[in-house]
Amino acid sequence: MEQLHTIVDQIKTKLWEISDDLFEHPELGDQEYRSMDVLVDFLKEHHFEVETGLVNRETSFRATYDSGKPGPAIGFMAEYDALPGVGHGCGHNMIATMGTGAGVSLSKVLDQIGGKVVVFGTPAEETNGAKVPMAEAGLFDGIDVAMMVHPGDVSTESGASLAMDAIQFDYSGKTSHAAAAPEEGINALDSVIQLFNGINALRQHVKSDVRIHGVIKEGGLAANVVPDKAVAQFYVRAKDRTYLNKVVAQVKEIAHGAASMTGATLEISNYELSYDDMRTNKVLSDQFTKNLYKSGETTVLPQKISYGSIDMGNVSQVCPAIHPYIGFDQPGIVPHTTEFANMTVTETGHTVIARGALALALTGADVIQQPDLLKSIKEAFNKQQK
Structure with a gap:
């Protein structure tokens, strides 16, 4: 025109x-x-x-x-x-x-x-x-x-x-002196570390279009104090929403497993809207x-x-x-x-x-x-x- x-x-x-x-x-x-x-x-x-x-x-x-x-x-x-x-x-x-x-x-x-x-x-x-x-x-x-x-x-x-979910994992544990009484503590940071390890193990078993990448937002304040709070944020992406939902479910299972390994409690939330x-x-x-x-x-x-x-x-x-x-x-x-x-x-x-x-x-x-x-x-x- x-x-x-x-x-x-x-x-x-x-x-x-x-x-x-x-x-x-x-x-x-x-x-x-x-x-x-x-x-x-x-x-x-x-x-x-x-x-x-x-x-x-x-x-x-x-x-x-x-x-x-x-x-x-x-x-x-x-x-x-x-x-x-x-x-x-x-x-x-x-x-x-x-x-x-x-x-x-x-x-x-x-x-x-x-x-x-x-x-x-x-x-x-x-x-x-x-x-x-x-x-x-x-x-x-x-x-x-x-x-x-x-x-x-x-x-x-x-x-x-890619479809995308932005997921936050909040782990709560128990503080203690990391040297004098480590047995009294529940290490929330260890949960986050196991979360990363579990996700890394998952990578070889998902389709090639999947992208999972995250950061540790909180992980403790002092090396001699068992961290009672640790937070990780991840973006999980896949070519289509249906498959993404499957991968996200697997990631959440890993997150719960990480909490079970350490005795921490876990809250999962979305920190941004899903695309x-x-x-x-x-x-x-x-x-x-x-x-x-x-x-x-x-x-x-x-x-x-x-x-x-x-x-x-x-x-x-x-x-x-x-x-x-x-x-x-x-x-x-x-x-x-x-x-x-x-x-x-x-x-x-x-x-x-x-x-x-x-x-x-x-x-x-x-x-x-x-x-x-x-x-x-x-x-x-x-x-x-x-």
Whole structure:
């Protein structure tokens, strides 16, 4: 839709200003008050109706522009949390700007083509992703397609991600003098050490896509005191939720066994929300890739193997969704670094923002204007659910 090229060109300077502003004022997950205000103000200027504080997350929002005419509902995601010590090393300032820019751009043609566009502000993707409770609360149930695009070193098609549980193990024992009366103590740290040993023994008996990695958050205060408290936190990941649940059950059995070996007591909890595996809708992904080329991209690589986890996975379980990457054309540049963060405010970063916003908007317009495309997208989604 040629009109969208003109619209994005008209607002791109504002989009760059927004992205640079978020870069200059990075905020951690669930603390993105300023970032939310910047995005919401821009959407309100363009006649979106905005709700904030969804699912008990103060920095979340839903911005809607409804043409009042029949047609699909197009959802764009905005992430805007930063990383401690690094700032926007994952480029969420760009993600927020591309999603918001796509929403505003698409809204300018909805009175012609029908449908509605919804921009979701989704806090804390890096830690406690708001898309999880949003999906559970049914916020995406009325959305026909959900899209976002993530900056990367190179452009790649939307692919998969690992399902993930974040599990905390709290062991409680009994203090005693470690030299004078060790027999009177119950060593909670020994439980954690046995937990690590047991998990290491499990690794050779799980599928190759499984990832289990953890740290000891607490392990005692003095070498001459038997530790009465020890805490370990683990991320457990697998290619799909069903198999992950099996592995998590095994890990918890190991944890209970470690407590039995030492006499400690154990409490198990989730210290962050669980992420489901990303199920890319191939039909929607292919359409986005076509539009990314139309937006000026020259090379889009096949989907890459990813061992990370994203809360967009939870969205993909309830509606057709994609999470492609748009590249700086800098192979090897690594996310979660200051080098990556600094790329977001370069001329290259600005070019990527305009290109990503346009590709998203074009894909949204295609879904609205091509009923057969939407039908194929939904057929592919239904097959994935079986």
